[in-house]
Amino acid sequence: MESGLTRRMVFVTVGTTCFDALVAAVDTAQVKEQLWKKGYTHLLIQMGRGSYVPTKSLGDDGSVAVDYFTFSPSIKDHLREASLIISHAGSGSIFETLRLGKPLVVVVNEDLMDNHQSELAEELAERKHLICARPQTLCETIKNMDLESLLPYPPADATPVAQLINGFLGFPDDSFSQKLE
């Protein structure tokens, strides 16, 4: 605004969980400085059920503007608007972001007991669809991240399951060959 900078927003989402470690990590001066250096101007945090409240800032002192809220029915609008998304490892927000084709950093919550969620984030990171981080490594991750290296997420295809179910029950395969034409 003031310096004619185009608005580039980072959207942080924890979904319906409580993930203070992530909210506190993005609220540190170091992380905000790295985001500013990368050209991001605004930081919007959806803090969910957490109790850590980030410091609001208008960003008029030459740093990112910070705003936050707890929940919103229109998360999708924020995802659409954002230039970068930093999310918890919930599969809902992961796939919603990937389908929008937005660059995504997933931060794994190590405090969860049965943490199979990190499996999905790590697998998708290995396939270069997103970047995986921990709260304590978030600053390093943002500093070193190369969003150009990320690969688009291919659309899902449920026809193999449907074909197997069909074949198992003894239905002819015709309705699928029609679809392929």
Added chain:
Amino acid sequence: MPPSISNSQSIAAAITAVCLVILLLLLRFAYVTYRTGRPHRTPQRRRLRTLIVLGSGGHTAEMINLLEVLPKERFEPRVYIAAATDNMSLQKARVFESSLGSQVEVAEFHQVYRSREVGQSYLTSVGTTIFAIGHALWLIFQIRPEVIICNGPGTCIPLCIAAFFFKLAGLRWSSIFYVESIARVRKLSLSGLLLYKLHLADQIFVQWPQLQKTYPKAHYVGRLM
């Protein structure tokens, strides 16, 4: 003495009867286990009553993606069941059904008590599981599904166990298909593992190739999300 002889005779007869019943049950059990997982040989020409067990959030989204490509006219009528504490999933199923423009009679919607809520202790879940199986038996009795499609989490387990009892009793044969969630990359979920180990499901689908390597009887099908 005559009375004691007839007494011992009737005891022997009772023991023989009990043994026969146990033997028959064991034979039936062996047959049901043998048949489960074997494809139907005769070509299918009719519609099959289908029960769709909805999980929650991401699970339901995966299920709807599968239903989109399933030939609907073969899987009719469709009965949807979701956990009693899950208000969203049945709503999503209703939206899906109305998007098909299907008549009201084609789809039904029910709720079932869950065997275990997220975070509930394993000890108290023994009692709630028994209650959930009772409710599931009643639902399966009413619905009599020929096909059951489910994808976890726990909601489907009591229903699959109830369906197994009906198979055992010879009242209704249902083919059970289980799709493991895309969130499971290295290990099956507890629901998936139970169905896999107990041979309750005819086919188990996984969405990552490395999971299929660990559980060779599962089918790798690519991603539903």
